[in-house]
Amino acid sequence: MNFELSDEQQQLADSVRKYLTANYGFEQRQAVIASVNGQSDAVWRAFSEMGLTAIALPEADGGFGGGAMDLLAVMEACGEALVVEPLLDNIALGGRLVARAGNAAQRAAVLPGLIDGSATLxxxxxxxxxxxxxxxxxxxxxxxxxxxxxxxxxxxxxxxxxxxxxxxxxxxxxxxxxxxxxxxxxxxxxxxxxxxxxxxxxxxxxxxxxxxxxxxxGTVGGAMPHVDEAVDFATALQCSDAIGAMRHANEATLEYTKTRKQFGVPIASFQVLQHRMVEMLICFEQARSMAVLAASKVDAGGDANARRRAVSAAKVKIADAARQISQESVQLHGGMGMTEELKVSHTFRRLTMIGQRFGDADHHLERYATLD
Missing domain, CATH: 2.40.110.10 (Butyryl-CoA Dehydrogenase, subunit A, domain 2)
Structure with missing residues (x-):
């Protein structure tokens, strides 16, 4: 499996990350959350201008005909910044259902607004x-x-x-x-x-x-194949979102242990803490591999059970990794790891919610076991 991004995918991811670094810092995010709407119209317009709302839509409907692999690094950047604008829900659920199940009139009425940012689903x-x-x-x-x-x-x-x-x-x-x-x-x-x-x-x-x-x-009684596919697509993208959040948790924890001192030396020099941080890194890399696998399988089409197996396997690993990395990052930060003022505590909450949404580890283990 190719874990490398294409030049176009890398350029898009770099653009998104650059925008979020400049316009979606931790304090700016806190202000967005505290606002009346709980999301930023300016950020949403920027997302649409960068083409994020059009990437996964068919070219016939004004989109770019891309898939989960094209959004992999974008969702990682969103997870790293803890973006609260519902990008995933618009492009992977609402937009995908309209594009896949809707007739020509419905697609023409709904999708252009989603693409230009004037409508949300x-x-x-x-x-x-x-x-x-x-x-x-x-x-x-x-x-x-x-x-x-x-x-x-x-x-x-x-x-x-x-x-x-x-x-x-x-x-x-x-x-x-x-x-x-x-x-x-x-x-x-x-x-x-x-x-x-x-x-x-x-x-x-x-x-x-x-x-x-x-x-x-769509047709009367014909919803479930579309719903099942869209939720799997969204789950794969959410796995990538989790990877971004886990990356921040690891980096923030490593930086903190290099500066926090006990007995006159940085706590990063303590062997037992080094072992724990290495385990966090290994856990992250395993989870990222599974996220890439899930994205590739939902893009492949064809065998629905192969897609379901890959998505459920990825979600099990992501849920377990999210729990381990988020809890370790908080513990290694000590008491301040749970304070509102520290981004790592909000990353902990994001990863906790990701572990539950679209099915927890137990749910996906059961689903995996029932697939042929």
Whole structure:
């Protein structure tokens, strides 16, 4: 497997990292989190101007026809900076579902706005009490004349409060289906909150939400193959996000141990701490290898089970590495490692959330075991 980036991928990653270094420092990030919207419109415009929202979209829809490998280093840079703008949810979930399942009219209505940054999407699929289950059960859609009526609830929808459109999964008589919903539609209510890692999320309630026939995304009952593929794509990108966060945790911890002194010498000179930091580095490199494998498999297409195996294997390793590296980085920083003023404590929270989102290690071990 080729672990090297192409010249174009490296140039894009360097541009993103340079922008984030100049405009998304730790204090700037803290200000964004504390703002009303919890994300920066200026940063989002910059992302769209750099083409990040278009990379994974088909060329026929105005995108660049790229894949997870093209976004690998971009997501690493976002993870390193702990970006809270929902880039992953827009390009890997909402945008991918519209591009894969939508008809020509739906793609023309939604994707140009996503590409130029004027529109944002949020995928509402998780339901209360049904942890990690992708298929909708309690959210239902029934026919009403030529249109549909949605009822139900969705939990922890990332970016929902600021989204111009929601992509909602619902159970119909024919099976799981997807619908494009304007969050301002009568019967839609949002209860926004902030996750522990700073991301803005919302619980969405749907009561008698009347939709037109054109709200149906794809075919009736045909949602699950698209949902399964999009969530695997998003999981692979999230693994890369975790790699960036882990890299920062390792570098910050190494730098701290070189400057923190006990008994008149830097604690980095203590052999027991050297062993722990070496284990952190080995863990990081193993996780990065699995993240690259997952990205390559979701781009390869073809065998869906091969994709699922690679993604689940990567998520298991990423979840374990995220726990080990985040906990070690905090412990080696001592008490200050848990303070609000230190970025490593926020990295700990980011990695903790990544270990849970899209399924924890136990969930993916079980999924891996059931695949042929």
């Amino acid at each position: 949020a995928f509402a699929y998780l339901e209360p009490g049904r942890r990690y289950e992708l298929a909708p059960e309690t959210t239902t859609a029934r026919k009403s004349g030529d249109g549909w009526v949605l009822d139900g609830a969705k939990s922890v929808v990332v970016g929902a409060a600021s989204a111009t459109r929601l992509i909602v999964s619902a159970r119909t008589d024919a099976g799981a289906s997807l619908f494009i919903v304007d969050p301002r539609t009568a019967g839609v209510s949002l209860n926004p909150s902030r996750a522990v890692d700073g991301l803005r999320v919302a619980d969405v309630t749907l009561v008698g939400v009347a939709l037109g026939a054109d709200a149906l995304l």
